[in-house]
Every structure is written in C-alpha cells, then in structure tokens.
Amino acid sequence: MHIDLANMRKGWSVLLAYCVVSFMAGLYSYWVIERGMQPLSLVQLALDAVALYGLCGYVFRKPIRHFPLRLLYIALALVLCARAVAAVYAVAPNLSPWLGDREQYVSVLVVLSAALALLFALALWLYATKSQVAPSPPAE
Numbered sequence: 559m560h561i562d563l564a565n566m567r568k569g570w571s572v573l574l575a576y577c578v579v580s581f582m583a584g585l586y587s588y589w590v591i592e593r594g595m596q597p598l599s600l601v602q603l604a605l606d607a608v609a610l611y612g613l614c615g616y617v618f619r620k621p622i623r624h625f626p627l628r629l630l631y632i633a634l635a636l637v638l639c640a641r642a643v644a645a646v647y648a649v650a651p652n653l654s655p656w657l658g659d660r661e662q663y664v665s666v667l668v669v670l671s672a673a674l675a676l677l678f679a680l681a682l683w684l685y686a687t688k689s690q691v692a693p694s695p696p697a698e
Contacts, residue, residue: 616682638678642679
C-alpha cells in the first residue's frame with residue numbers, strides 16, 4: 559500500500575483553508591452581529607488563532623524552535639479534543655429518535671465539526687511531537 563504524501567499535504571491544506579474561513583466567520587459574527595466580545599470569547603478566539611498558526615506551521619513544514627511552543631501546541635490539541643468530546647456529548651441526545659427538525663440538523667453539523675476539530679487536534683499533536691529543527695551546520 560502506497561501513501562501519496564503530496565495528496566495528504568493537500569488534504570491538510572484544505573482543512574487549514576476551512577479553519578481559516580471558519581475563524582473569519584466567527585470574527586465577523588462576534589464583531590458585527592453581537593457588536594462586541596465577551597472576555598471568554600476573547601480567550602477562545604486567541605486560542606483558536608494560536609492553533610491556526612500551529613496548523614499553518616504543520617502544513618508548510620515550519621520547524622518548532624522553542625520547547626514551550628511545543629508544550630502549548632500539545633495543550634491546545636488536548637483542549638480541542640476536550641471541546642469536541644463535550645460538544646458531541648451535549649448534542650448526541652438530540653439525534654435519537656430522528657425527526658428531521660432544525661435542531662437535529664444543527665446537531666449533525668456540530669458532530670461533523672467535532673470530527674474536524676479532532677483532525678485539527680491530530681495535526682497539532684503531530685506538529686508538536688514530530689517537528690524537528692534542522693541541524694545547524696558544523697562550525698569551522
């Protein structure tokens with residue numbers, strides 16, 4: 559079985575593009591629709607921005623040079639996993655029995671977005687644990 563790494567990188571790029579668009583839509587909804595942000599929303603937005611930066615580093619193969627940044631990305635991956643599990647736990651009871659109403663369709667979208675969040679967390683985890691700084695050239 560042969561795995562084409564170029565196609566995998568394209569897949570991660572698609573996930574990155576989706577996450578950037580979702581981030582921008584979230585910014586728009588906070589600033590235009592809600593006319594301001596709550597402090598907890600600012601913290602969540604800052605964590606999402608740092609996670610997006612990490613996903614960009616993973617997609618574009620930028621090495622992590624500082625150990626605390628690795629720890630931050632590992633922590634963010636765990637936070638994303640916890641958020642995804644909490645979201646599925648909160649909306650899963652709405653899916654049975656299926657009635658096809660608006661609330662159930664929103665619940666399906668939440669479950670699908672939780673699956674994407676788990677992929678995002680996997681990318682951050684791989685980036686934090688597998689990224690290596692290229693060795694420096696020997697001194698003359």
